[in-house]
Amino acid sequence: MDMQVAKKKLGLKEKYQVMTRGLDWEPSYQKKEDIYPYASYEGIKIHDWDKWEDPFRLTMDAYWKYQAEKERKLYAIIDAYAQNNGHLSVTDARYINTVKLFLTGVSPLEYMAHRGFAHAGRAFPGAGPRVACLMQSLDEIRHAQTQIHALSNYNKHYNGLHDFRHMHDRVWYLSVPKSFFDDAVTAGPFEFLVSIGFSFEYVLTNLLFVPFVSGAAYNGDMGTMTFGFSAQSDEARHMTLGLEVIKFILEQDPDNLPIVQRWIDKWTWRGYRVLTLVAMMMDYMLPKRTMSWKEAWEVYFEENGGALFKDLARYGIKMPKCAETIALEKDHLSHQAWATFYNYGAAAAFHTWVPEKEEMDWLSAKYPESFDKYYRPRLEYWREQAAKGNRFYNKTLPMLCQTCQIPMLFTEPGDPTKICYREVDYKGSKYHFCSDHCKEIFEHEPEKYVQSWLPVHQIYQGNCFPEGTDPTVEGFDPLAAVLQYYHLEFGRDNLDFEGSEDQKNFDAWRGQATKNV
C-alpha cells in the first residue's frame, strides 16, 4: 500500500506568488485604462509590471504575525511608562514641547501617508506594487495610532496637546507639514511614491527617527523612544520599497529618467524644508542633546545619502541640486528656525525660551563659525529684555513662501545677514519664495501652488476666525479670535516656558515624586 505523503508546504517565494500575483486577473469586460486612469498621465512608461520584485515578499498573514508581536511589546512599554508616571522622569518640562510638536506636526503626516499609499496602490496596474503599497499603507496607519497612543500620556498632564487634529488644518506653522503631504497626495501615484517612498522615507526620515528618537531616550522619554524604534523597523521596509520603485521605473524606459530626477530634486527640497522643525528640536528643544542638527545632516544625508546617490548614478540619477544650498544652510537652519518660534511664541501651541548659558556654549562649540557671531547676541538681548519684563513677542504677521509656506526666514546662500527674497510674476500676480528651489518648484507647476492656503493671507481675508465672528465690532482683537479658531488657549498653551503652567506643574509633581512633602 502506498503511503499518503503530506504535500510539501509552499516556500516563501511560491507563497508570495500565490497570494499576490495569483490573486490578480486580466479584466475582460472593462478596458484596463478605465480601471487604472492614473497609470499613464504623469508620463511614466511601464512596459512589464511583472518585472517588479517586492524585496520583502511580505504577505498579509505574515504581516499580522510580525506586527502583532511588535505591538504587544510596544504597548507593554507604553503602559509601564504611564503607570510609573514616566512623564516625570524626563530631563525637564521643556522637553515635552518636542512631543507637542511631534504629535501636532508629524503624526497627522503618518495618517496622510496611509491614505496616500492606499490610493497609489489602487492606481497601479501591477499586482506586485499594489500589494507592497497596501502593506505600507497599513504600517502608516499603525504609526499614526501608536504615536497618538504614546503621546496621549502627556496630554493628561500638559497643555497644548488637546486638539491636534483640529490644529493640523488651521495653525500657521502646521501648514508647512500639511502642505507638504497635501502636495504629495494630490500628485500622481508615481510622483507620490518617489516623493514619500523615496525622497522622504529613504533620504530624510532617518534624521527624524534616529537622532531625534535617540534624543527622546537621552531625555528619559521611553514611550517616544519605543514607538520611534517600532516605527523605524518598518521604515527599513519602506526605504527598500522606495528604492526598488526608483530602480523599477528607471529600468522600464529611458524616458522616465528626467521625470524621476525632477521629482527627486523637488521632494528632497520640500522634505528638507519640513525638517526645519527637526533641526530646532535637536539643537534647541532637547534639554539633553545627542548630536547637533549639523552633525546629523552630515551623517545621515551627506554620508549615507551621498553613498545612495553614488549607487543610483548607474541609472543616470544625480544628487539633487539643492544639496549645495543645504550645505550652506546647515550652520544656520536651527538658529533661524528657533528665533522664528521665539518671535511668534504667542501664537504657537507650545512654549519657547532662550537657551541657558551652558546650552549656548554647547551651540557655540557645535557651530563655531556661526553661533557667536550671528545668533548669540540676538538671544542674549532677548534674555536681558525678558528679565526686565519686556519679553519679545512679534505681533505682526510674517511674509510667507508660496511653495513651502514657511515664513521668509531663510538667508541668502552664503550670506546669513540677508533674507533670501525671490519672486515670480504669473498671470498678472506676484508670488514670493524663500529660495531658488521653492521658486523653481512653483515655476514648473504654477497652477498647483497659486491655490496655496497661506495662513497669513487667510487671516487677512477674514477666514480664520470662529464662526459667527464679527470683525467690525468695536475693540475686536484679531489675535484672540485667531487663537480661538485654532482652539489654542492664550496664557496656557502658548507664551514663554518660564512661568508656564507646564513648568510649575512639572516641578510640583516631580517634587512629590522624589521628596516627602
Add this chain to the structure above:
Amino acid sequence: MAIAAIGKYEFAPADALDKFHGAQLLYIGWEDHLLFCAPFAFPFPPTMPFRAIVEQVLPGSFGYHPDFARIDWAKAEWFKSGKPWQPDFDKSLADNGLKHKDVIRFRTPGLTGIAGSCS
C-alpha cells in the same frame, strides 16, 4: 498648461486682490535687523499715504528694536523687488506704484543690529 493632470486643471489664485475686502497686501522688510525673523505682511488700502506706514504702522511692528528710535528716515534707502526705489511719502500707495503683493525693503545706513550682528 504646465501641470500634468488627467483633465482640465484651472483654479483661481487663493490670494487674488478681490479677496482682501478692499485692501492690498504689501510686504516690508528691514535690512540688517534679523531680530525680526522675516519680512512682514500688511493689508493696506491703496489710498493710504506712504507716510502713514512709516509714522503709524512701522513703530508698532519694528519699534521693539533699540535701533528703530535711531533711524534717520531722510537717509533710509528703499528697495522694491530688490532694486533701488524712492517712495514719495505724501503720495498714496497706489500713486507710489505699489501693487498687490509688492515687496519693499528699507536699509538704515549705520544701523547694523544688536552688537553689529545684523540681528
